[in-house]
Amino acid sequence: MHTNSLYQEVILDHNRKPRNYGKLDHANHHAVGHNPLCGDRLDITLQLDNDQINNIAFQGESCAICKASASMMTSAVKGKSRADAETLIHEFRELATGKLDISQPNHLGRLTVFSGIRDLPTRVKCAILPWHTLHAALNSITSASTESTESAPPMPDNA
């Protein structure tokens, strides 16, 4: 178990000073993510124009892992196309569930700091919740839950 490698300074920093925290007044996409097992909630608002994420914000009540994941996610997808964001969502889910070989090329960049989560199965949902919620928002699904597959991004066949 590598808890120390998970709670790295970059994660602690995003927890202390979350980027893009708040709510966009003129969002055209919105979703609420919920982890019913722990009660965490996350609210994502975003401005999508011509399939490009021009702005994004999040707020809610959650643990450090979830908050840092949301903070880094919003920074990573801001300015990206919907298709690029979906690629990141897919790769992050693969990373968190231990299915991504991080020695191979990927688009995650600093997000690979979350690779330690694979050793803490009980915390994987905390890290994935923001991504799950972003996927819902991009697809005009207003709510996402870690315990429902309805809003979940498609997983590869071997999932």
Add this chain to the structure above:
Amino acid sequence: MNSANTSLKPEISSSFDWERIRADFPILQLKIDGKPLIYLDNAASSQMPQQVIDRLVRYQTTQHANINRAVHYLSEVATLEYHNARCKLQQFINAREDREVIFTSGTTDSINLVMHGYGRKFIKAGDEIILTTLEHHSNIVPWQMLAEEKGAKIRVVPINDKGELEVDEYEKLFNERTKFVGLIHVSNALGTINPIKGMIDFAHRHSVPVLIDGAQAAPHIPIDVQALDCDFYAFSAHKLCGPTGVGILYGKATLLEAMQPFKGGGDMISSVTFEKTTYNTIPHKFEAGTPPIAAAIGFGAAVEYLTAIGIERIAAYEFDLLEYATKRLSEMPGVRIIGTAEKKTAVISFTIDGVHPHDVGTILNQDGIAVRTGHHCAQPIMQRFNVPATSRASFAFYNKKTEVDALVTGIKTVQKIFL
């Protein structure tokens, strides 16, 4: 004995060899990442002593067969041992008769049995069911399902800032429509011991039956169902050093006899034709299919083990531990204890300023400390205290003060990382 009035003074805790008791639990020798396991999640599930493990092995190696059916030797032995386990549970809670003890799969199953067997037969549209803010989800959801099906109404007893039931408000909820009370004996999230004896008596003055969810009480304080005069009492084995998958429902014989079966099949019948089935007598009427025979026998061994130590002695020891832990944690800046009732079992729910409980749990785990984090399946309590979740340290008689010290050190580490 009236458990609501049991003295929890620790006068006998010092003269007993608790280290010897601790040695009965092989799992306590485990190391987590090289650190000794400090198991403080007993409210979720307690650990099993060697005596119970040995009993399960003996059953499984020399006594196993299906019960109540065949005439061969093993079936007779298994049937007898299963019956003996029922009698041990009867003695443990001082039930009048062994047939008043139904083996179920656990507390949740027991409460569902009462909902289906009693509630669906006797509760009608417009009737009211009283529950409390302290209930565990398993004593909320079945009654909501019933209320929805029947058009009945749930009314809820509030709690004060210490996490104690407001008994005056409970009494005000009664009227001619009140038909049932579901009441937790000890709160799993806060440790509050509720004054159930008085509440049961009050309900009976209105001819209303009372179900007690005793999941968190039975392992820690003496239970006497005759003294309490409760109508139903439910708890699980795995919180009393026994196996998972088994629990009991105590019910007064007259009530159990009047109820309809919950599940059909197996020994719950006396005769079956395609035209009509007649049901077996209690307790068999409520034990459909092959029961958890090994687990029930293990349950019997577990209560025998606890009785040999003495539940009063366990209560006193754990109270001493609670006082010590409360003192240590309440001295810590930024730590807030949720649930400060006058009467408590050894459960401490707490929050740390600026740190989410999930992160607390993960960091404590680095030091081998097992606490529960989350809403403890008691979301109305979290809403009452306006917190999304808490960290919960829940103690058993095999825990010790040095483990409380380790928890305090662990919390300091959490604060150092996050603040």
